[in-house]
Amino acid sequence: MTEETIATAESDLARHAEKMAKKKAARDKIMATKTGEKGLIIVHTGKGKGKSSAAFGMIFRHIAHGKKCAVVQFIKGAMSTGERDMILKHFSDLCDFHTMGEGFTWETQDKARDIEMAQAAWEKAKELIRDPLNSMVLLDEVNIAIRYDYIDLAEVLEFLATEKPPMTHVVLTGRNAKDELIELADLVTEMELVKHPFRSGIKAQIGVEY
Amino acid sequence: MTEETIATAESDLARHAEKMAKKKAARDKIMATKTGEKGLIIVHTGKGKGKSSAAFGMIFRHIAHGKKCAVVQFIKGAMSTGERDMILKHFSDLCDFHTMGEGFTWETQDKARDIEMAQAAWEKAKELIRDPLNSMVLLDEVNIAIRYDYIDLAEVLEFLATEKPPMTHVVLTGRNAKDELIELADLVTEMELVKHPFRSGIKAQIGVEY
Numbered sequence: 001m002t003e004e005t006i007a008t009a010e011s012d013l014a015r016h017a018e019k020m021a022k023k024k025a026a027r028d029k030i031m032a033t034k035t036g037e038k039g040l041i042i043v044h045t046g047k048g049k050g051k052s053s054a055a056f057g058m059i060f061r062h063i064a065h066g067k068k069c070a071v072v073q074f075i076k077g078a079m080s081t082g083e084r085d086m087i088l089k090h091f092s093d094l095c096d097f098h099t100m101g102e103g104f105t106w107e108t109q110d111k112a113r114d115i116e117m118a119q120a121a122w123e124k125a126k127e128l129i130r131d132p133l134n135s136m137v138l139l140d141e142v143n144i145a146i147r148y149d150y151i152d153l154a155e156v157l158e159f160l161a162t163e164k165p166p167m168t169h170v171v172l173t174g175r176n177a178k179d180e181l182i183e184l185a186d187l188v189t190e191m192e193l194v195k196h197p198f199r200s201g202i203k204a205q206i207g208v209e210y
Numbered sequence: 211m212t213e214e215t216i217a218t219a220e221s222d223l224a225r226h227a228e229k230m231a232k233k234k235a236a237r238d239k240i241m242a243t244k245t246g247e248k249g250l251i252i253v254h255t256g257k258g259k260g261k262s263s264a265a266f267g268m269i270f271r272h273i274a275h276g277k278k279c280a281v282v283q284f285i286k287g288a289m290s291t292g293e294r295d296m297i298l299k300h301f302s303d304l305c306d307f308h309t310m311g312e313g314f315t316w317e318t319q320d321k322a323r324d325i326e327m328a329q330a331a332w333e334k335a336k337e338l339i340r341d342p343l344n345s346m347v348l349l350d351e352v353n354i355a356i357r358y359d360y361i362d363l364a365e366v367l368e369f370l371a372t373e374k375p376p377m378t379h380v381v382l383t384g385r386n387a388k389d390e391l392i393e394l395a396d397l398v399t400e401m402e403l404v405k406h407p408f409r410s411g412i413k414a415q416i417g418v419e420y
Binding site for chain 2: 012013016017020036037040042043044046048049050051052053054055056057058060061062063064065067069081082083085086090110111112135136169182185186187188189190191192193194195196203205206207208210
């Protein structure tokens with residue numbers, strides 16, 4: 001390098017440091033205004049992958065921080081048993097885990113039984129949310145049970161709005177989240193499918209889908 | 211209930227069972243065509259939450275199945291330490307974990323050092339991907355390092371296309387994934403931000419964001 005290129009590179013780096021210092025100051029200022037804490041209603045929806053896994057990520061963070069939490073799985077057949085197996089094996093002291101559903105409704109073909117299971121899961125969910133020891137309760141695939149009218153949307157909304165303890169986080173996952181639920185929620189993420197290997201004939205694989 | 215309403219309800223349930231049996235047959239037929247297996251290039255991008263957590267979900271599935279995997283975190287300051295702490299504490303025998311970056315670039319304000327760290331992380335990533343014992347390698351927040359040109363996009367694409375063992379899954383997370391990477395990938399999910407509590411003055415909370 002000539003002395004001139006070295007000088008240019010150094011001045012580039014100095015400009016970068018200055019720009020980033022400004023960015024940091026702006027960010028710190030914004031973050032300083034965010035001081036509130038509350039139990040959030042969190043919704044993961046959309047056709048993409050990761051709705052349940054991202055929710056389990058928060059459950060794992062709770063466990064890592066030694067905080068109590070609970071999971072109700074409304075649809076057993078939702079394939080990803082890895083997180084469940086790990087929680088049951090290693091962390092059942094911190095995380096109360098219930099798998100209530102029998103599978104997707106087209107697998108069971110018994111609507112009366114599906115409704116009964118979904119109702120039982122919802123009763124368990126209410127009990128876990130009311131328990132002030134639980135810092136987070138995950139209702140995995142509950143949106144599907146709501147969509148099929150196996151549990152009543154209005155009742156879910158009413159319960160979350162009036163009976164959820166103020167500091168408890170409740171996470172609701174599944175495709176086709178109802179607009180009214182999105183309206184009530186504090187944090188909503190839509191997992192959008194951009195590209196999927198099923199289209200090229202690749203099957204569900206161990207460690208990826210389950 | 212009158213006998214007539216009972217008869218109507220029973221016929222409704224029978225219709226439901228028939229409809230779901232057809233749905234199951236159609237689904238089973240589609241699934242039967244999906245027989246391939248291959249190591250996937252998986253991208254999680256978008257402004258929403260859950261990109262890293264959904265990736266860690268797959269890492270946890272690997273661990274739950276007793277399969278070897280590895281993580282390289284390109285940006286240390288990406289907040290969610292729960293998953294990392296859990297892996298380091300409980301599963302370091304199955305999952306090789308490296309935190310290489312020092313933080314977001316506007317936190318460090320030292321471009322030369324950031325480039326050096328990103329390059330070192332990329333060298334480690336290549337080594338882990340080349341190791342045929344690893345079934346999945348997660349490059350967490352690598353898209354940010356690529357976006358800032360701290361590592362060369364063309365080199366990443368070339369490496370993935372030519373040197374990744376055929377059965378190894380590689381997961382790349384972070385906002386602003388490059389179009390060329392999305393093009394190369396097998397499975398792409400965009401996490402879209404629909405609603406965020408920061409907008410109502412709620413700060414990042416333990417067990418949710420970190």
